[in-house]
Amino acid sequence: MATEKKAPAPRKVEDKLKALYELQTILSDIDRIRNIRGELPLEVKDLSDTITGLHSRVARYQAEIDDLAARRTAEGNKIANKQILIERYRQQLDNVRNNHEFDNLTKEIEYETLQIELARKNSAEFEEQIERLKADIESIQAQIADQSHILEEKKADLENIVSETRTEEEALQVRAKALEPLVDDERLLTAFKRIRHNARNGLGVVIVDRNACGGCFNRIPPQKQIEIKMHKKVIVCEYCGRIMIDPELAAAAQEELKKLKIKN
Numbered sequence: 001m002a003t004e005k006k007a008p009a010p011r012k013v014e015d016k017l018k019a020l021y022e023l024q025t026i027l028s029d030i031d032r033i034r035n036i037r038g039e040l041p042l043e044v045k046d047l048s049d050t051i052t053g054l055h056s057r058v059a060r061y062q063a064e065i066d067d068l069a070a071r072r073t074a075e076g077n078k079i080a081n082k083q084i085l086i087e088r089y090r091q092q093l094d095n096v097r098n099n100h101e102f103d104n105l106t107k108e109i110e111y112e113t114l115q116i117e118l119a120r121k122n123s124a125e126f127e128e129q130i131e132r133l134k135a136d137i138e139s140i141q142a143q144i145a146d147q148s149h150i151l152e153e154k155k156a157d158l159e160n161i162v163s164e165t166r167t168e169e170e171a172l173q174v175r176a177k178a179l180e181p182l183v184d185d186e187r188l189l190t191a192f193k194r195i196r197h198n199a200r201n202g203l204g205v206v207i208v209d210r211n212a213c214g215g216c217f218n219r220i221p222p223q224k225q226i227e228i229k230m231h232k233k234v235i236v237c238e239y240c241g242r243i244m245i246d247p248e249l250a251a252a253a254q255e256e257l258k259k260l261k262i263k264n
Helices: 013-037 040-093 099-183 186-198 222-230 247-263
Strands: 205-209 243-245
Touching: 013 099, 013 186, 013 205, 013 243, 013 247, 040 099, 099 186, 186 243, 205 247
Parallel strands: 205 243
Antiparallel strands: none
């Protein structure tokens, strides 16, 4: 009869806390690497978005120019047609039979002449708008050239920093991933990640230092300090919500990390 495999015994709270502190240390190292990059990734994205926006504006202005040019051409065609019409009316003036026909033709010539003046005015306005838009496009293209130059410099700086730190960051991420199962408590791990995400300095686990929380520096009651040193349960700061451990356990966790570094 096959014997049933026994489920592994749950890890002690002390071991969970130690694993959490080791995880926190590694994640803090990753934060440090990312802080070295500073605001460069955001700057690169903002510059890229700005350049895209400028290109869109140029395309929009060019579409306006094309539309205005088409309307200017239409006005030019109108002028040519009106001039032909006026010339025809003038020829008809030579063959009028009475004053009524003469007056009608004269009025038509005057009307078409006014239409030509209006078309010329519209055409001049369209030309003025086109020239203004062309000047705007030229200015925007100068901005694009300037911003593109800055973007290339920022990208080069970012690539240099990333290439220098990529190997270290990837190794730390692998180690962090390997540590998560050692916490052996999904709820505790989730709570730690939430606390760390909400904490301004990214610290989800802190050491008790000089009888105070290492995260918010508020005093910890003596009884709670004793409970923290016993490692029997997870204790969180009542002020900032961070998980607290005593310096001895933190030192033991640091020693474990040093051993891992030596092995690697």
